[in-house]
Amino acid sequence: SDAEVDDGGADVRCEDAAAWLAEYEPPESVSDAKAGTLDKLRAGGKEPLRPRVRFFDRNATDEAFEALIEAVDGEKRVFEGHVDAFDLTRSEAESLAREIEIDHGGFGFRQPSSIYHRFMTGLTGGKMSSSVPASHISLLDDPDEGYEKVRAATTGGRDTAAEQRELGGEADECPVYELYAYLLAGDDDELTKEVYSECVNGERLCGGCKEQAAELMREFLEDHQEKRAEAEALLDDLDIDLDSDRRGTGGEH
Incomplete structure (x- = not known):
């Protein structure tokens, strides 16, 4: 009979993974990445397929990259243009690279991050528009x-x-509540929670709620415009010219 071989502890090599991937049909959403991945795996040949962190020298000076290679602890493999570290986590690698960069005159910027914005609903219920x-x-x-x-x-x-008292309002669909949440309550989270709770529980009616918000808005604009005038006066004292030579819409300055 055929002997069964337990190779659970054997290394899977890049060329083995390439052979498997060549026969695999990935989901359409990632199919474009298959060719590039195959090229990398085939180039790896008999290299074991295992987790690693790769440092590239794209923006590093020769001196800085040599210092980085020297600083990598544990198993590492050095190639032309990059070094692979097998005993570092990603966060440890990022910290090490940043430290070396700063030591060699760089800024040590963190990786770019993404930010997400939620647009406030317009006061008329749709989106805000300068034309409305x-x-x-x-x-x-x-x-x-x-x-x-x-x-x-x-x-x-x-x-x-009567319906408001019975069913409660829909604060999550209310532009006025958004004003409280994003502007009018300032740092007073308790006010925002109070407005929301009273609304959805039918304890707050829209007329009084809008009156309170309108008064807060008037106070906010008065305070902001007063501070703006003070800042303009300060700029005048500093003789700072804010006029721009850039042309606006229609060729006007």
């Missing part, structure tokens, strides 16, 4: 105008006060 003044509040709006815009805003309230 009622949908947004400008920092240069007259405070009384800001007050009136909030008073006229769409809400997540029910059709009648």
